[in-house]
Amino acid sequence: MKDMQIEQIQNLLNQVVNEITQAAQDLAIEASQLLSADSVLTQGGVKLTETDRHQLQAHIQTALQKSQYSHGMGFASYSAATNQQQGYWTLEWWYKKDQKIQQAELESYQELQQRLDFRLFDWFNHPAKNKQPYVEGPYVDYICNHAYTITFSHPVMIDQQFVGVIVIDLLVSTLDQLVLPKLKTLEQTAVVTNDDARIILSNTSKYRTGALFKEKPPQKFSDSHHPFQVILVQSYC
Numbered sequence: 001m002k003d004m005q006i007e008q009i010q011n012l013l014n015q016v017v018n019e020i021t022q023a024a025q026d027l028a029i030e031a032s033q034l035l036s037a038d039s040v041l042t043q044g045g046v047k048l049t050e051t052d053r054h055q056l057q058a059h060i061q062t063a064l065q066k067s068q069y070s071h072g073m074g075f076a077s078y079s080a081a082t083n084q085q086q087g088y089w090t091l092e093w094w095y096k097k098d099q100k101i102q103q104a105e106l107e108s109y110q111e112l113q114q115r116l117d118f119r120l121f122d123w124f125n126h127p128a129k130n131k132q133p134y135v136e137g138p139y140v141d142y143i144c145n146h147a148y149t150i151t152f153s154h155p156v157m158i159d160q161q162f163v164g165v166i167v168i169d170l171l172v173s174t175l176d177q178l179v180l181p182k183l184k185t186l187e188q189t190a191v192v193t194n195d196d197a198r199i200i201l202s203n204t205s206k207y208r209t210g211a212l213f214k215e216k217p218p219q220k221f222s223d224s225h226h227p228f229q230v231i232l233v234q235s236y237c
Contacts, residue, residue: 013228024154027166045079046163077164089113127155135227148172
């Protein structure tokens with residue numbers, strides 16, 4: 001019975017991860033294809049033409065509308081400063097609110113972008129350096145939603161040059177609604193952590209979201225490469 005419950009939980013987590021990962025990958029391919037035609041490549045980034053911007057926005061909105069689990073999606077890029085121009089942060093960001101798709105007008109505020117330089121964030125920095133997808137969180141997103149968030153990012157490449165990332169946010173509250181009811185049916189204490197042993201969910205107040213899980217886990221049920229690890233601990237709820 002316990003193994004079946006754990007399998008159901010893991011299947012739910014897999015379902016969420018697979019959907020978001022696939023959406024990020026598809027958007028990255030679409031962005032690469034449409035940006036390579038007209039946009040101006042710069043050192044470490046890309047300058048969007050208006051045509052490319054509108055096409056990219058349409059792809060993002062469509063993907064976000066189709067996604068069952070994502071809260072927000074977007075494209076982030078940085079064009080390095082030149083002798084003629086200052087550095088420029090591109091952040092096309094769309095999110096769900098009241099069952100509608102809305103745009104966050106973040107890119108217009110370049111002074112704010114400079115202070116909140118997203119190149120310093122792991123969700124941007126890791127794909128920029130390693131050219132590989134990355135998952136960051138849970139963390140409190142004080143910029144966009146002020147909630148515990150998990151961010152999936154995927155590099156966008158043009159002719160083997162990194163030009164930006166597709167970014168997708170998953171709210172921890174979404175996992176709460178989906179997974180926590182099943183976690184609570186377990187008699188044994190269970191936590192879901194990320195690869196850095198940060199707690200995402202738990203069926204007891206002893207373990208809080210964002211805290212570091214310091215105990216040696218006696219049993220894991222998910223693959224070591226999976227961004228979410230289901231762990232049973234010895235104590236009881």
